[in-house]
Amino acid sequence: DADVTQTPRNRITKTGKRIMLECSQTKGHDRMYWYRQDPGLGLRLIYYSFDVKDINKGEISDGYSVSRQAQAKFSLSLESAIPNQTALYFCATSDLYSTDTQYFGPGTRLTVL
Amino acid sequence: AQSVTQLDSQVPVFEEAPVELRCNYSSSVSVYLFWYVQYPNQGLQLLLKYLSGSTLVESINGFEAEFNKSQTSFHLRKPSVHISDTAEYFCAVSESGDKLIFGTGTRLQVFP
Numbered sequence: 001d002a003d004v005t006q007t008p009r010n011r012i013t014k015t016g017k018r019i020m021l022e023c024s025q026t027k028g029h030d031r032m033y034w035y036r037q038d039p040g041l042g043l044r045l046i047y048y049s050f051d052v053k054d055i056n057k058g059e060i061s062d063g064y065s066v067s068r069q070a071q072a073k074f075s076l077s078l079e080s081a082i083p084n085q086t087a088l089y090f091c092a093t094s095d096l097y098s099t100d101t102q103y104f105g106p107g108t109r110l111t112v113l
Numbered sequence: 114a115q116s117v118t119q120l121d122s123q124v125p126v127f128e129e130a131p132v133e134l135r136c137n138y139s140s141s142v143s144v145y146l147f148w149y150v151q152y153p154n155q156g157l158q159l160l161l162k163y164l165s166g167s168t169l170v171e172s173i174n175g176f177e178a179e180f181n182k183s184q185t186s187f188h189l190r191k192p193s194v195h196i197s198d199t200a201e202y203f204c205a206v207s208e209s210g211d212k213l214i215f216g217t218g219t220r221l222q223v224f225p
Contacts, residue, residue, distance in 0.1 A: 004156070034133075035215075040122070042203060042217040042218050043157070043215040044215070045212060048211075058212070086167040090173075092157075099208070100145055101159050102159070104157040104158070106155060106156050107156055
């Protein structure tokens with residue numbers, strides 16, 4: 001079984017809809033991250049969380065919100081989706097004592113029409 | 114502010130040929146440097162990293178990268194590539210070791 005899972009893997013939605021992307025991990029890591037990947041732009045950090053009570057904005061947090069429901073779960077929400085949020089979204093985790101290595105989930109491909 | 118530049122968006126090579134994927138960074142402080150690899154339809158995996166010590170770091174599958182502070186570079190090399198090395202490669206930099214700044218990626222295509 002995968003250590004970092006993301007659901008759904010693919011999602012097509014319409015402009016204005018609320019969308020939630022979920023990430024779960026069985027690695028026991030404290031730190032979790034959300035990135036988006038766009039062609040030609042690489043990965044950009046949206047939000048990160050160092051523990052359940054510590055959530056921080058990343059480089060491109062506008063239009064997104066997150067929830068850390070438990071150590072193992074970190075959800076990303078788009079309150080009102082817009083077409084330029086069409087992208088590949090990745091969740092990642094890292095261990096408190098080895099923060100330099102991040103472990104990525106398989107990604108969620110989101111299309112906003 | 115930190116930034117990473119990967120000059121080559123695509124690098125086509127034939128199998129068994131050598132390859133170099135270029136990465137330059139900018140930062141006003143000491144940094145940690147990483148190469149991640151993304152195989153088709155998968156998430157990213159750490160390939161190798163430089164934290165401190167020896168400036169030449171190696172991966173288990175034959176890749177190596179050398180940290181060059183004077184040229185602010187961290188180029189990735191492999192003396193002989195395989196078809197299975199076809200993937201997208203991302204260079205990343207971090208001041209703290211956790212929040213990563215990624216480059217735009219280089220797509221390595223290995224042809225038979």
